[in-house]
Amino acid sequence: xxxxxxxxxxxxxxxxxxxxxxxxxxxxxxxxxxxxxxxxxxxxxxxxxxxxxxxxxxxxxxxxxxxxxxxxxxxxxxxxxxxxxxxxxxxxxxxxxxxxxxxxxxxxxxxxxx
Amino acid sequence: xxxxxxxxxxxxxxxxxxxxxxxxxxxxxxxxxxxxxxxxxxxxxxxxxxxxxxxxxxxxxxxxxxxxxxxxxxxxxxxxxxxxxxxxxxxxxxxxxxxxxxxxxxxxxxxxxxx
Numbered sequence: 305x306x307x308x309x310x311x312x313x314x315x316x317x318x319x320x321x322x323x324x325x326x327x328x329x330x331x332x333x334x335x336x337x338x339x340x341x342x343x344x345x346x347x348x349x350x351x352x353x354x355x356x357x358x359x360x361x362x363x364x365x366x367x368x369x370x371x372x373x374x375x376x377x378x379x380x381x382x383x384x385x386x387x388x389x390x391x392x393x394x395x396x397x398x399x400x401x402x403x404x405x406x407x408x409x410x411x412x413x414x415x416x417x418x
Numbered sequence: 419x420x421x422x423x424x425x426x427x428x429x430x431x432x433x434x435x436x437x438x439x440x441x442x443x444x445x446x447x448x449x450x451x452x453x454x455x456x457x458x459x460x461x462x463x464x465x466x467x468x469x470x471x472x473x474x475x476x477x478x479x480x481x482x483x484x485x486x487x488x489x490x491x492x493x494x495x496x497x498x499x500x501x502x503x504x505x506x507x508x509x510x511x512x513x514x515x516x517x518x519x520x521x522x523x524x525x526x527x528x529x530x531x532x533x
Contacts, residue, residue, distance in 0.1 A: 305464075335519060346508060347462075347523045362520075396462070400519050405450040405469065405512050407521055409462040 306331050306399050308410035316416045317387055324383045325413045327397035332377035337407060338370070341394040350395075353380050387417045420445035420513045424524035431499050432532050439494040439527050441483075441509030450512040451492040452521065453483055457505045465507070468492065479503070501533045 307330040317323050327336065338350040351359045351372055359372040374380045384391050394414050400407040423442045431437060443449060453465040466477025473485040483494045492509060509524040 337520065346525045347521075349520050349522075352520060398521075405519055406452060406464055406467050407519070408464065409454075411461040 305408045306333060308397060308399060308408060310395075310397060310410040310413050312413060313411065314414040314416075316418060318418060319388055321387055322383055322385045323387065323415060324381050325395055325397075325415075327380045327382070327410055329378045329399050333399040334377070335400050336374065336380045337398045337400070338372065338380075338382045339396045339398065339409075341396060341412070343392070347396065350382070384415065387415075389417045391415065392417045420449070420511050420522050422509055422511050422522050422524035424507075424509055424527050426527045427525070428528045428530070430530045430532065433501055434498050435531075437494070437496040437499045437503075437529070439507055439509075439529070441492045441494065441524055442490050443492070443509075443511045443522075444490065445511065445513050447513060451483070451485060452510040452512070453477065453481070453492075453494050454508045454510060454523075455505050456508070462508070465494075499529075499531050501531045503529060504531045505529060 309328045311326045336353045339347040341347050349362050350365045351361045353359045353372045353374040355374045355377050371383045394412040396412045398407040398409045421444045425440050451468040454462045455465045456462050466475050468475045468485045476482045481496050485492050506526050506528050508526045510521040512521050
């Protein structure tokens with residue numbers, strides 16, 4: 305399985321600002337995913353980020369709010385823009401690919417918006 | 419779109435008790451099924467998976483799950499739990515066919531094992 309790191313591990317941000325979260329993988333992967341885990345809730349997929357194409361967003365998530373970059377096969381960023389307290393969550397990236405359908409998750413970024 | 423239900427939100431057991439966590443999904447086609455575990459302070463880890471073949475799959479740490487297609491279920495079991503099994507458990511589904519590999523997660527079950 306891939307080893308995934310995320311930066312920052314946690315942050316406290318003010319309302320109206322933006323935060324960019326980085327996801328680094330130790331091997332080349334085709335598919336990367338970004339999830340949100342709100343307090344006490346399950347994981348919700350934000351978008352799928354494939355290298356060389358635009359990210360695909362799930363219903364309820366838009367590019368202006370959550371822009372994603374995927375410059376190469378080992379790295380991706382998710383930006384949470386114009387933050388509000390409702391954006392306080394854990395944001396996780398995951399990777400999957402090849403012939404296998406499972407995904408492997410990073411440690412997450414715990415975001416608190418005040 | 420598929421959905422996943424985990425009916426047990428919080429389960430409390432004593433050590434050595436048997437465990438069964440329910441997971442039901444709603445999708446009429448072929449699915450891949452997963453159980454993930456999140457230990458306190460750690461990230462999500464894959465516990466076991468089902469793609470095809472034997473509906474009884476074994477995972478790490480003595481866990482197993484049984485896929486019952488007629489019931490749209492994929493329940494997680496362990497014959498004798500340990501204190502170290504205290505964690506949150508998530509069932510997840512990926513619907514096939516298609517190139518999309520998104521996972522849909524259940525709401526999670528918090529398991530507390532008392533020593």
